[in-house]
Amino acid sequence: MQIMAFVGSPRKGSNVDCLIDRAIEGLCSRGDAAVEKIYLYESDIKSCIGCLACTAFKGSQDCPLKDDMAGILARMMQADGFIFGTPNYVHSMSAGLVNLFCRMQPLIKMNIIRDSTGAIIDAHATTAINGKRALIVVSQGDFSYTQSALIFRALDSNMRDFQLKKVAEVFSAGNLERAAVKDKETDMQAAYAAGVKLAGI
Ligand SMILES: Cc1cc2nc3c(=O)[nH]c(=O)nc-3n(C[C@H](O)[C@H](O)[C@H](O)COP(=O)(O)O)c2cc1C
Numbered sequence: 001m002q003i004m005a006f007v008g009s010p011r012k013g014s015n016v017d018c019l020i021d022r023a024i025e026g027l028c029s030r031g032d033a034a035v036e037k038i039y040l041y042e043s044d045i046k047s048c049i050g051c052l053a054c055t056a057f058k059g060s061q062d063c064p065l066k067d068d069m070a071g072i073l074a075r076m077m078q079a080d081g082f083i084f085g086t087p088n089y090v091h092s093m094s095a096g097l098v099n100l101f102c103r104m105q106p107l108i109k110m111n112i113i114r115d116s117t118g119a120i121i122d123a124h125a126t127t128a129i130n131g132k133r134a135l136i137v138v139s140q141g142d143f144s145y146t147q148s149a150l151i152f153r154a155l156d157s158n159m160r161d162f163q164l165k166k167v168a169e170v171f172s173a174g175n176l177e178r179a180a181v182k183d184k185e186t187d188m189q190a191a192y193a194a195g196v197k198l199a200g201i
Pocket of ligand 1: 009010011014015016017086087088089090091092139140141142143147175176177178179
């Protein structure tokens with residue numbers, strides 16, 4: 001099983017990273033898994049410039065940005081599943097994870113239906129990662145779940161758009177301090193159990 005884990009926190013070794021590591025332990029407890037961990041803030045992933053070149057409207061050309069993303073997309077198509085982790089930043093996902101989803105748009109292929117005048121009357125999307133498994137990890141500073149409600153809604157919508165199968169989500173609150181989650185055995189165990197689910201065995 002090949003899994004790509006995206007760490008959407010700029011704090012390496014901190015809460016999101018710790019939860020992802022524990023999920024990977026759970027995953028690996030069920031058999032061989034090759035995990036590629038990608039620190040979004042250390043990777044060369046330029047900000048989406050919104051040119052829409054990758055969309056059917058502009059003929060689905062390649063993304064004009066030259067960076068790590070082409071390789072990441074190619075490996076995503078080979079992978080069996082993904083872990084997407086983010087801290088709560090102002091009630092939203094981190095900019096790094098938002099940008100990853102923006103730059104993943106080339107994976108979506110739109111079949112556009114036009115009428116006899118050429119006007120778009122319908123569109124059907126398929127994605128190059130259709131049906132792959134996904135695990136979501138969110139850490140926040142506050143203690144109230146509602147702080148991250150928008151994040152979970154946005155993540156769920158993106159899972160749907162990319163036609164991924166969300167197998168579990170991990171949520172941990174009260175983690176303002178660096179790596180505070182390490183002392184929260186319940187949350188760490190939940191991350192482990194989510195990793196086991198990702199293995200799907
Ligand atoms: C710029 C910024 C904005 C934040 N906004 C929120 C917020 O709106 N709600 C919240 O509960 N925590 C917020 N936090 C706290 C982080 O979500 C929390 O510390 C998280 O555990 C960080 O994960 P990390 O240690 O993996 O980076 C914010 C932190 C930063 C740096």
